[in-house]
Amino acid sequence: MSEQTPQHDDLNEILRLRRAKLDTLREAGVNPYPYSFKKTIHVSELIETFDSVQENDEHQGPEFSIAGRIVSIRIMGKAAFCHVRDEFAQMQVYVQKDKVGEQVFNLFKHFDISDWIGVRGTAFVTKTGEKSLRALEVTLLSKSVYPLPVVKVSDDGTVHDAFTDKESRFRQRYVDLAVNPENREIFRTRAKIISAVREFLDQRDFLEVETPALQPLYGGALAKPFSTHYNALDRTFYLRIADELYLKRLLVGGFERVYEIAKDFRNEGMDRYHNPEFTMLEFYQAFADFEDVMNLSEELFRFVCVKALGTTVVTYQDKTVDFGKPFRRVRFFDLLKEATGKDLLGVELKELVKLAESHGVEITRDMGEGKILDEMMKALVRPKLFEPTFIYDYPLSLSPLAKKHRDEPRLVERFQPFALGFELGNAFSELNDPIDQRERFDAQRRLKEAGDLETQPVDEDFLRALEYGMPPTGGMGIGIDRLTMLLTNQDSIREVILFPQLRS
RNA sequence: GAGAGCGUAGCUCAGCAGGUAGAGCACCGCCCUUUUAAGGCGAUGGUCCCGGGUUCGAAUCCCGGCGCUCUCACCA
Numbered sequence A: 001m002s003e004q005t006p007q008h009d010d011l012n013e014i015l016r017l018r019r020a021k022l023d024t025l026r027e028a029g030v031n032p033y034p035y036s037f038k039k040t041i042h043v044s045e046l047i048e049t050f051d052s053v054q055e056n057d058e059h060q061g062p063e064f065s066i067a068g069r070i071v072s073i074r075i076m077g078k079a080a081f082c083h084v085r086d087e088f089a090q091m092q093v094y095v096q097k098d099k100v101g102e103q104v105f106n107l108f109k110h111f112d113i114s115d116w117i118g119v120r121g122t123a124f125v126t127k128t129g130e131k132s133l134r135a136l137e138v139t140l141l142s143k144s145v146y147p148l149p150v151v152k153v154s155d156d157g158t159v160h161d162a163f164t165d166k167e168s169r170f171r172q173r174y175v176d177l178a179v180n181p182e183n184r185e186i187f188r189t190r191a192k193i194i195s196a197v198r199e200f201l202d203q204r205d206f207l208e209v210e211t212p213a214l215q216p217l218y219g220g221a222l223a224k225p226f227s228t229h230y231n232a233l234d235r236t237f238y239l240r241i242a243d244e245l246y247l248k249r250l251l252v253g254g255f256e257r258v259y260e261i262a263k264d265f266r267n268e269g270m271d272r273y274h275n276p277e278f279t280m281l282e283f284y285q286a287f288a289d290f291e292d293v294m295n296l297s298e299e300l301f302r303f304v305c306v307k308a309l310g311t312t313v314v315t316y317q318d319k320t321v322d323f324g325k326p327f328r329r330v331r332f333f334d335l336l337k338e339a340t341g342k343d344l345l346g347v348e349l350k351e352l353v354k355l356a357e358s359h360g361v362e363i364t365r366d367m368g369e370g371k372i373l374d375e376m377m378k379a380l381v382r383p384k385l386f387e388p389t390f391i392y393d394y395p396l397s398l399s400p401l402a403k404k405h406r407d408e409p410r411l412v413e414r415f416q417p418f419a420l421g422f423e424l425g426n427a428f429s430e431l432n433d434p435i436d437q438r439e440r441f442d443a444q445r446r447l448k449e450a451g452d453l454e455t456q457p458v459d460e461d462f463l464r465a466l467e468y469g470m471p472p473t474g475g476m477g478i479g480i481d482r483l484t485m486l487l488t489n490q491d492s493i494r495e496v497i498l499f500p501q502l503r504s
Numbered sequence B: 001g002a003g004a005g006c007g008u009a010g011c012u013c014a015g016c017a018g019g020u021a022g023a024g025c026a027c028c029g030c031c032c033u034u035u036u037a038a039g040g041c042g043a044u045g046g047u048c049c050c051g052g053g054u055u056c057g058a059a060u061c062c063c064g065g066c067g068c069u070c071u072c073a074c075c076a
Helices: A013-027 A043-048 A102-108 A166-171 A173-179 A182-203 A244-253 A290-309 A332-340 A349-358 A369-384 A434-449 A460-468 A480-488
Strands: A063-076 A079-085 A090-096 A116-125 A131-142 A227-230 A235-239 A257-265 A277-286 A313-316 A319-322 A328-331 A389-395 A411-419 A425-429 A473-479
Touching: A043 A063, A043 A090, A063 A090, A063 A131, A090 A102, A090 A116, A102 A131, A166 A173, A173 A182, A182 A257, A182 A277, A182 A290, A182 A480, A244 A257, A244 A277, A244 A460, A244 A473, A277 A290, A277 A480, A290 A389, A290 A411, A290 A425, A290 A473, A290 A480, A313 A480, A328 A332, A332 A369, A332 A389, A349 A369, A369 A389, A434 A460, A473 A480
Parallel strands: A090 A131, A328 A389
Antiparallel strands: A063 A079, A063 A116, A079 A090, A116 A131, A227 A235, A257 A277, A277 A473, A313 A319, A389 A411, A411 A425, A425 A473
């Protein structure tokens, strides 16, 4: 007997009894796994229209067929109550022996919490005032052979069977969603966010495209990639860390507005803000600069909030902000000046190190000035950024794919939106000067040779594309998972990904 | 990657000066045709994460492994 295929004898008693029930049902001529059911109404709809469809004193009234999973049962001799939960709501069902017949009633006694059933019946209110369905016919739709821990709350507030262990919830997400239906709402909101993004961009003539996830060379971000072996070509391929370089090739090809909502993969640790595969929106607009993109993204955030939440007011943990108000717009170096009292643009590396240390920012010797500035930003400024804010005009060294600032060559035309402590995206006037781009790649190569593991490799084909000419372009990336965390008030990325990565 | 904590019944947990495992809910049987943690009576259920060690004896102590959680560091 192997572990993978447990024999009957290996099953614990509960599972053995459930399987025996299957046999009992089959012997009684019942198929525990029939093919379909004619459901006529959602429970939620029935509840909404309840008052106008209730039966009369003779139990006569319009008949409805609901279908769902049994989440509680109370059997009392010749009658029984159970709650049936479908996708959006649950409703009590009253099963009486003299209404459904002795045969069906006896079968019903073999039903369990977690079984799927269909019920045809009439609407009525119980003595205790609960909207219920009086069963005329009960049909088994799928028998469960494993018990589902359905949450129960007693009058004194004691909670039984709460399925709260995070590991179990994520490993067995099907149980989590079945038992904690409120968690389904997170994924409904997530779906609304994504469809709102599509609606917004489609309305503005952006073309949705698909670019390779499997790439011979990775790029578009500074991150470690997953690598794999492509047998037919006998060479290493990478899972994309970003789709940026492919989308820009499309601008060279003549598409003026493109976007992609794609899974990116980064070979790095996981924690409450990081999952190795995550969803990224990137969009590019020809003839636009970063300021145009700033304006556009402000509208986008507003649109998504309204579509997903019905309001621009977003509460996250203990903070509330309004995305309907104009975002604060502030320069990178002005924020640092606020925090340190000094203008750090052009400050020597030595001086910068001293300054960072004097403010308690932890830095290491191998950090360049861009990295140190970024660390200071993270430590001194970002924790205080709650109101929606665009930070713009970033130091050159942090951004190998962004265009130099039109007035200040030590800066790039880049901005990042922040709100409620979240970094929500990254955007810039895209670098389209092939000579400058090659210099930036070379600088990245030197960093790599110096030991930096997260550098942008030189992409010759991308350079050639730029040599053919890319129009001036503004582009942006937005992390969909984090946006979802923000809009669903979740403190872990795992809560907004249906099947987050876990060690196996 | 580092530190702290955790892993016992289907679920949530208790037990740990080392003596052979317990509660609530779920599950099973009987009674009960308006209950809702239904109730009453009764019963069952466990490789105490895995592997070593100490011991007459380990869920409990020690070592190693696996997994999870939280915090910190890095990338979005």
